[in-house]
Amino acid sequence: MSDFDAALNIFAQEAGELLNDMEDALLALESAPGDAEIVNRLFRAMHTIKGSSGLFGFDPIVAFTHEAETVLDGVRQGERPIDAELISVLLDSKDHVAQLVEHCLAAPETALPEDLVARGRSLIGRLGGRCEGAVSPAPEPSVLTSEAGGPISADDHWLISLAFGENAFRNGMDPLSFIRYLTTLGEIRQILTLAPAMPAGDSMDPESCYLHFKIALQSEANKQTIESVFEFIVDDCDIKILPPNAKLSDYLGLLDNLEPAQWQKLGDMLVEIGALTRGEIDSALREQDAARGIGAGKPIGEILVERQVVQQPIVEHALRKQEQTKQKLAAEANYIRVDAGKLGHLIDLVGELVISSAAMNLIVERHGLGDAGDVAAGMNALVGSIRDTALELRMVQIGETFSRFRRVVRDVGKELRKDIELYISGGETELDKAMVEKINDPLTHLVRNALDHGIEPPEQRLAAGKPAQGSVHLNAFHQSGHIVIQVSDDGAGLNADKIVAKAIAAGLIKADHSLSRQEIYGLIFAAGLSTKEQATSLSGRGVGMDVVKKNIEALRGSVAIDSVEGQGTTISIELPLTLAIIDGFMVGCDRERYIIPLNLVDECLEMGDKECNIDEVEHYINLRGQVLPYLRLSEYFQQPRTETGEGRRESMVVVKSGRGKAGFVVDELHGEHQTVIKPLGKVFEKLTGITGATVLGDGTVALILDVPGLVQAAMTRRPSRLTASSA
Known part of the structure; x- marks a missing residue:
C-alpha cells in the first residue's frame, strides 16, 4: 500500500468518526439546544472534514461543508437559533456528506451523479434559510480609560495605546508619522492625546517626549500587521493593542478549532490564533521574570490582561483549551491505530x-x-x-453501536408520528469487534420492530393510562461467559391468541396444539408470520424476524422473548464473547470427537445415575423433577455403532440455549479443550447441527456442535404430554 493510499484510509476512518460524532451531537442538541460546547463540536467536525477533504482535492466535499460550516458559525455567533427544523436539515447534511465521501473515495475523478448534485442544492437551499427574530447577543464592552477623554469603546474598533518614551525625539522618532501611517490600514475613528508625565513650568525639557496616545482604529488588518507599523519604535514606546470585541468570538472559535500536535504554552496558543503577537508575549515574559526576581511572580495570563493586550475571556478560554489538550494528548498517548x-x-x-x-x-x-x-x-x-x-x-465497547440507534428512533418516530425516547445502559460492555459488526443488522430490525409493532400511538397510550411518550431500552451485560443484549419497549406487548391464530392460518401449528406461552412467543421468528394487520414500509410482511434468528444463531447465539400484554416486550440475545477462540468441552461418540462451547455446558452425569429416570422410547429424562429431552449424538449424526448397547457406558452432557435445555448422550467425556474455530467449507455450510471445526493436537479434526440447533431438534421430537407438563 502506497503512502497516499494509507493517507486515504486514515481520511476515511476519521471522516466516519467525525460524522458519527456529529450525529450524536445533533441528537443531543434536541434535549439541550443551548449547549455551546455541543455546537462547537459540530463546527469542529464539519471544519475538520472540510480541511482534510481540501488536502486530497475533494472539491465537492469542500464546497458543501463550507455552506454547512457557515450555518454552524452563525449558530455559534447567536445569529441563528437551534430548532427542530435546523437539526433535521443538519442531520440530512451529515448523511449527504457521508455520500460525498463515499463517492470521492470510490471514484475521485468522476463527476457527481445528478441525484447527488440535486440533493446538495436542495440542502444548501434549506441551510440558507434564516429564522425570523434571531438576535445577536451584545458583547460586553471592553474599554481603555483615559484621564482626559473618558472611555473609548472597543466594540468595533482596535484600541491602540502608545506611550512614547522621553528619548523618542532624541532618537529621531516623530510620533505623528506613525499615526499617519496607521491610517493606511484603516480609519482612525477617535484619538486622545495625553501627557500624564508632563512636568510643570520650567521643569519641562523641550527635547523630551511626554506624549501618550489612545487610538480607536477601524480596520480589517490583523494584530500582527498593526503592530508592524510600530516595529521601529518598540524600544522607545510602550505599545498595547487590544482587538475589538467583534473579534472576540472569532478568537474563541479559533481556540475551539485549534488541534495542536503537542501541549502548547498559553502564549504560543494566543499567538497562533492571532490574539497576541510575539512581541507582546516576549514583553510580558520579561515582566514576569523581573517580578519573579523580587518574589512577586504572576501567571502570564494575568500579566497579559493587566497590560490590556488581550481580553480576559480569551485567556480563560485558552487556559481551558490548554487543559483539554493536555488531557486529550495524555489519553491518545495510550492508544495506537492498528490495521x-x-x-x-x-x-x-x-x-x-x-x-x-x-x-x-x-x-x-x-x-x-x-x-x-x-x-x-x-x-x-x-x-x-x-x-x-x-x-x-479486538474487544470494543458496544455503546458506539447503541448510540447509532438514536437517529433510527428519532427518524422512525417522526415517520410514525410517535413520541419515543431511547434509553441506553451497559454501553461499556465489551465484545469482539467482528461480533459487533455482525450483530448490527439484527439489532436494527429488532429496534424498528419495537418502534412499529411495540409502541402504540400516543392516543392509544393515553387511553390505556400510559404516558404519551413511549420508550425503547437497549441494554447489554456479561453473564456466564456470554454477552446478553436486550431490546425492550413499554408498548402493547405480544398477544398470544393473535399469534396462535396467525400461526394456524399459516399452517405452522395445528389447532389442537399444546404449546407453552414461551413457545407461542417464539413463533414470531417463523418465516412468513406477522401479527401486523397492515404492511408498512417498516414491517408487517413477516419477512425479517426469521432472518434475525438465523443470523444470531450463525454467531453461535440464541434469542428469547419475554412479554406482558399491555406492558411491553423484551427480546434477549445471548452471544459468545468472541468468534475466534473459545473454551470448549470435548466429548466422544464411537471414534468421532465433538466440541461443545464450555459456557453452554450445565452439568455432566452418567446415564445410570439415580437422580434421573430415563424414557428410552420417548427420548426424555426426569432430572430431579425437571423434564428434559435428549439426543444421542451417534444416532443424530447417523454414526455406525462399534459396540452393543450393553457394552457401552454412556454419559449425558446437559446443555442450555437461551431458556431451553437438553441432554446430549455421548460415549466419552474428554474434558476442557481450548478450541480454535475453523469455518466449514461451502460443501458443508448447510450441514445441520455443526457450526465449525477445530484441529486437535494429534492432527485430527473435531466438529463444533451447533447447540441452539440441536436443543431445538431435541425439543421438537418430544411427545405432546411432555410439552404440556413443562408449559
Whole structure:
C-alpha cells in the first residue's frame, strides 16, 4: 500500500468518526439546544472534514461543508437559533456528506451523479434559510480609560495605546508619522492625546517626549500587521493593542478549532490564533521574570490582561483549551491505530499456537516425559495468557453501536408520528469487534420492530393510562461467559391468541396444539408470520424476524422473548464473547470427537445415575423433577455403532440455549479443550447441527456442535404430554 493510499484510509476512518460524532451531537442538541460546547463540536467536525477533504482535492466535499460550516458559525455567533427544523436539515447534511465521501473515495475523478448534485442544492437551499427574530447577543464592552477623554469603546474598533518614551525625539522618532501611517490600514475613528508625565513650568525639557496616545482604529488588518507599523519604535514606546470585541468570538472559535500536535504554552496558543503577537508575549515574559526576581511572580495570563493586550475571556478560554489538550494528548498517548487485517492475522497465529501447544502436551503425555511436563504446563499458562490478551485487543465497547440507534428512533418516530425516547445502559460492555459488526443488522430490525409493532400511538397510550411518550431500552451485560443484549419497549406487548391464530392460518401449528406461552412467543421468528394487520414500509410482511434468528444463531447465539400484554416486550440475545477462540468441552461418540462451547455446558452425569429416570422410547429424562429431552449424538449424526448397547457406558452432557435445555448422550467425556474455530467449507455450510471445526493436537479434526440447533431438534421430537407438563 502506497503512502497516499494509507493517507486515504486514515481520511476515511476519521471522516466516519467525525460524522458519527456529529450525529450524536445533533441528537443531543434536541434535549439541550443551548449547549455551546455541543455546537462547537459540530463546527469542529464539519471544519475538520472540510480541511482534510481540501488536502486530497475533494472539491465537492469542500464546497458543501463550507455552506454547512457557515450555518454552524452563525449558530455559534447567536445569529441563528437551534430548532427542530435546523437539526433535521443538519442531520440530512451529515448523511449527504457521508455520500460525498463515499463517492470521492470510490471514484475521485468522476463527476457527481445528478441525484447527488440535486440533493446538495436542495440542502444548501434549506441551510440558507434564516429564522425570523434571531438576535445577536451584545458583547460586553471592553474599554481603555483615559484621564482626559473618558472611555473609548472597543466594540468595533482596535484600541491602540502608545506611550512614547522621553528619548523618542532624541532618537529621531516623530510620533505623528506613525499615526499617519496607521491610517493606511484603516480609519482612525477617535484619538486622545495625553501627557500624564508632563512636568510643570520650567521643569519641562523641550527635547523630551511626554506624549501618550489612545487610538480607536477601524480596520480589517490583523494584530500582527498593526503592530508592524510600530516595529521601529518598540524600544522607545510602550505599545498595547487590544482587538475589538467583534473579534472576540472569532478568537474563541479559533481556540475551539485549534488541534495542536503537542501541549502548547498559553502564549504560543494566543499567538497562533492571532490574539497576541510575539512581541507582546516576549514583553510580558520579561515582566514576569523581573517580578519573579523580587518574589512577586504572576501567571502570564494575568500579566497579559493587566497590560490590556488581550481580553480576559480569551485567556480563560485558552487556559481551558490548554487543559483539554493536555488531557486529550495524555489519553491518545495510550492508544495506537492498528490495521484490522494485522490484528486478525495475529489472532490466527495465536490460534495456531494453541493447536501446537495441544500437540506438544499430547506428545509429553504419550511418551511419559515427566521432566518436560512442568515446562509444558508453564508454556500452556503462557499460551493461555497470550490468547486472552490477543482476544482483548479486538474487544470494543458496544455503546458506539447503541448510540447509532438514536437517529433510527428519532427518524422512525417522526415517520410514525410517535413520541419515543431511547434509553441506553451497559454501553461499556465489551465484545469482539467482528461480533459487533455482525450483530448490527439484527439489532436494527429488532429496534424498528419495537418502534412499529411495540409502541402504540400516543392516543392509544393515553387511553390505556400510559404516558404519551413511549420508550425503547437497549441494554447489554456479561453473564456466564456470554454477552446478553436486550431490546425492550413499554408498548402493547405480544398477544398470544393473535399469534396462535396467525400461526394456524399459516399452517405452522395445528389447532389442537399444546404449546407453552414461551413457545407461542417464539413463533414470531417463523418465516412468513406477522401479527401486523397492515404492511408498512417498516414491517408487517413477516419477512425479517426469521432472518434475525438465523443470523444470531450463525454467531453461535440464541434469542428469547419475554412479554406482558399491555406492558411491553423484551427480546434477549445471548452471544459468545468472541468468534475466534473459545473454551470448549470435548466429548466422544464411537471414534468421532465433538466440541461443545464450555459456557453452554450445565452439568455432566452418567446415564445410570439415580437422580434421573430415563424414557428410552420417548427420548426424555426426569432430572430431579425437571423434564428434559435428549439426543444421542451417534444416532443424530447417523454414526455406525462399534459396540452393543450393553457394552457401552454412556454419559449425558446437559446443555442450555437461551431458556431451553437438553441432554446430549455421548460415549466419552474428554474434558476442557481450548478450541480454535475453523469455518466449514461451502460443501458443508448447510450441514445441520455443526457450526465449525477445530484441529486437535494429534492432527485430527473435531466438529463444533451447533447447540441452539440441536436443543431445538431435541425439543421438537418430544411427545405432546411432555410439552404440556413443562408449559
